[in-house]
Each structure stands twice: as C-alpha cells, then as structure tokens.
Amino acid sequence: MKLKTTLFLLFSILGFSQQNNPASTDSIKKTNIFKLGEVIVTNHQNQETTNRVTSKTMESQNKMEVSRALNLLPGINLTASGSRNESMVTIRGFDLRQVPVYMDGIPVYVPYDGxxxxxxxxxxxxxxxTVSKGFSSIIYGPNSLGGAINLVSRKPTKKFEFDGSLGLIDTDGQRSNLNIGTNLGKFYVQGGLSYLDRKYYQMSKDFVPMKNEDGKERDNLYRTDQKVSIKIGWTPNKNSEYALGYINQKGEKGNPVYAGSDTQNSLLARPRYWQWPNWDKESIYFISNTHLNDKNNFKTRLYYDKFKNLLISYDDANYTSITKPYAFQSFYDDYTYGANLEYESRFIPKNTLKFAVQFKEDVHRENNAGEPVRRFDDQTITIGLEDIYKVTAKFTVIPGVSYNSRENKQAQDYNSTTKAISDYPNAGKSEALNAQIGLFYQFTELQKLGASVSQKTRFATIKDRYSYRMGTAIPNPDLKPETALNYELNYNVQFFGKLNFQTAIFYSSLTNVILSISNVEPGKSQMQNFGEAEYKGIEAQLSYTPIQKLIITANYTYLERKNITNPAVHFTDVPNTKVIGTVEYAPLEALKLIANTEFNSSRYSTSYGISVPDYTLLNGFVSTKVLKYVSIDAGINNISDRNYSLVEGYPEEGRNFFVTVRFFNSN
Structure with missing residues (x-):
C-alpha cells in the first residue's frame, strides 16, 4: 500500500500544467550545481572527469550510494568493512580516515573513528x-592526507522545477525520492525527500554454503535509509550569496555473519549477531560569500552536526535475546560544531590570495546499556594561506601552507570492575604543518599539464588513541600525526573534439603511519607511530565519441602499496588493478542503452595474506522517455551472476535487476 500511495501522489504532481515546453533531465543536471558548496582550487581541475561524477552519470547507471558512484572514477576503489557492513572507498590507497568527506564543504565524517x-x-x-587527490585546497582543513571528497548539493535554476523517481530493486527493495526547487531571482529554495529500503539480497548461485550461511538470500542484510533536506538561499547581487541548509537522515541496518573459511578469523567460530536499529545524522549549516568590493570577498561556513548510533549484539541468529557475555547494547551520542572563515583578495595583480581560519570541536559520548556515559572532546584549529598566481595567461602557480593543531580537552576511561569513571592523563596538544605547491600549464584550450607536491598530515582519531577494542588493545593517547609527501604529474588532452585523454602518475611517501602493533603486552596490541610506506601508481581515462549518438569511455588504475617497515604485513582491501569500460548508445532521441564492465584484480583481506580473487562484472541499462515528463530506466547488474567479494567472508550480491520510473520538469 505504501508504494501505491506514493506512486499516486507523485504522479499527481505531473498533472500540474506548464506554460513552456519541459527540458530533459540532462539539461537540468548541467546547471543545478550549488556553486557555493564547492571547494575549488582552480576551475579546470574540478571540471576534469577523472575527479568528478555528476548526477546524470549516477542516475543513468543507478548508483544509489555515494561509495558506488565514486567507484566509477579512476584512482578510487570500492571497499567494505564486512564485520560492520559498511561501504567505503580508498583514494590512491588512502582510506576514509585519511580522505575526509564533506557535504557542501562541511565535514560529515564520524568524530569517533574518522x-x-x-x-x-x-x-x-x-x-x-568532487574528489581532490593528493593536492587539495587548504580550505578543506586538517586530515586530508590523501585528498578530500565533497558531496555537492543542488541549486534550482527555474521558477519551479522538480524531479524524482519510484523504483523496484529486485523483488525485495524499493526506492523513491522527490526534489523540488524554486528560484525567484534573489531568493531560492531547494528541498529533497528520499527513501531506500531492502530486506536482503540474492547471493550468486555459485556461492558454496558455509557454516553460517546457506546461500540464496543473504541473512540479516536489511537496510532502510530516509533523508530530508532543505536549503534556503538569498543572492542580493550577482557576486554575493547566503544559504541556510538542513539535513536529517535516519538509517537502520543489519550485519550479515561471516561466511568465509579463514581459520585464523575469530568470527568463524564466534560469529557476530549485530544489528543497528539507529544510524541517524542531523546537520544544520550556513554558507555565505560576501562581495566586499571588486577585489575582496569574505566566505563563511558555520555548522552543527549530530550523530546518534545504537549497535545491538545479540546472543544468536534469532536476534531476540541479549544475555551472553558477548551480547551488549552500545550507544553513541556525538556532536560537532565549527566554523570556516575565508578571506579572498585580488589586490596584488595576477594573484588571488586566500586566508582561512577554521575551528572544529568534536564531542564523542558512548556507553553500553547499564553503564555511565564516557565523554571525549577534541578541539581542532587550522590557519591556512593559499595563493593562485597567474604567471602568464597559460601558466599558473598555486602554493599553500597551513598550521593545524588538535587538542584533547577531555577523555574519560571506565573501569568495568569498580564501575568508576576517571580521566585519562592529559595528552597535550598535537601540531602539524602542511605545505604544497601546484604548477599548471595550459598549452591550449584542449591541452593541459599539471604537477604538484604536497605534504599532508592526519591526526590520530579518538578511537586510535583511546579504544580498548573490546579488551584486546591498550590505549595510546600520545599518538603523533601521520605524514604523507605526495607527488603528482597529470596531463589532459582533447583531439578533434571527439577524443579526450586524461592521465596522472602519482607517488606518496608515508611516515609515522599509525599501525596496530601486536603483543605489546601478552595478547594485547597497541596503535603506534611505527610505520613507513610508499604508494605509487598511474590512472588514466579515455572518452571517445565517434558519432553523435555513441560515447565510449574507459578508465584504468594501477596501484602498488609497499610496507617498508614490515614487508611481511600486507596492506588490505585495495586491488593492484581496476579497469572500467562503458558504452553509451542513443539510437533514438527517447532511447538510451548503456553497457558497463568492471575488472578488479585480487586483493588482500588480512595483513597475514588471506585474499579474495579477481572478478569481472557485466552490467546493462536502458532508459526510455515514455511521456513528456516521464522516463523509465531498467537494468541488470552482475549479469553473469559472478560470486565475488570485496573482503573475504562477505560475498557481494549476485545477479540483480531494477526498474525505475523518473519524472521531471523545467520552466
């Protein structure tokens, strides 16, 4: 009934009469980017398709999650934390602790573990x-060791516009969303509603039943995610803009049990029966750009973010009782608030100077049921200077430097025997200096060359410093920042208006890498600044349009990661090679066909050498416009029903399909 009711309400919207002919969704997508939410070093960098995926691409290939959308780009690998049912990515080998995630330039990563x-x-x-790899603006702030990810929201361009969808995912899931916006010149409003629900997914028929998983439907893999967002903006003149945004997302999920055969994995004998009834985030933010005069601008980002999380560990696969010693209820109640103030000046000819000051306070509160709440409080400050120096019309130099400090204001320990809370010794302040320089030469409009060197750091998270990891680790409040020295050479060229080629060679040298050191005490590990490593590789993307109706794209990533400190300990979760190819063909104006293939080489799942094999996926999609305002998309993912995994013991979905009805308008 819920789906039928939603379908009726949304299609009723389509009955609104319009005076002008509607444009296609593609024309809307090209102009609906919320520019105030972008963090740009140079304009041409963010336009490169190796660093950016648009809503048009996400919709055409049914990428409903940010992680799977990012996986379309070279240099980025889809990863997973199987034991927590989390979807993540790495950028040139750096994980999300080292590549923070932002929404319109506002940090949204979880304070506790990053x-x-x-x-x-x-x-x-x-x-x-938008993705920054290695060389990223100092405006992002601290911890961008390997770059940054920025989720950019929409901004309406018409007096009234909407788009949305209703869809079925296999036989067990459904999705729906609606975006409505209005732009009245000096004022605009953008709102969004979305709902995504799945009960399970079908496993590949090639999956061999294991001790804790019989195949067919993957057990305890349900998910429900709901989101509401609204943004109100005011543009008093063409150079100034002010926007107030609010986001409320509520999620719940299960966690499938380990279904592998690694005898060294404790989850083989002692499975986790985990569920998250709550994974909720609420954010409010204000972004502004004030045009002081022809040569000076002042920008602000102010934000407050709340994160609430409940994890329940049950006795067994019935998911009803919590009586065993390993069963518990864990509560997180976190909040973050902060400000980013940026002054931009062009008073020196050929130079655009940016001076930024940031303040961020992260508060993490946790407890298990029946225990008192422990509180952790980190305060981070950044002061940065960046200059865009146009040496000539073709040559640009961009130096930048920033000072970062993180001070722990409070960290509480809990003794389960005495039931008492005490304070950890004061760890003092941790400081870091970042510096970078980028050189960009534009031979012609169609040929560009860039080179950069950047020294970046990452502060240890609250979890790195203070977690007992369920009794298996010793806290280390004195952890120092990790450091990476990143080098990159990139090239972009276009031939005959039909062929575009982009490539980058990169190398990173890491020092003070935070690693888990085993047996610091008998049977217990500790996080320490112990590691040195190097990452190096190449990424490339080719786009070819032989005829107007046909687009062929392919991208390639090769990455080597070397543990210099201890070569016997393997880096995990990232394949050496990833290749993606896509063919897009529109034989008719109202019909589009897309075929997509992806290859990933094998990857380690454990530091002691357990790996998952390589895999190749085939996907197919079709989109047809059936009415002036309506199109229907359908597709099949994993057409060959490949049994594959991103991490050992957690098989991915087998063959699956979707059908989506999309609706849109434009005045």
Missing amino acids: YVDLARFTTFDLAAI
Missing part, C-alpha cells in the same frame, strides 16, 4: 561528487 559509512549517504539529492 570513518563514514558511505552506504548511508544516498545520491538522490546530489548534483555532483
């Missing part, structure tokens, strides 16, 4: 996702 489950972030209300 990660964020990207499966909880759907793409339905996004205009684009």
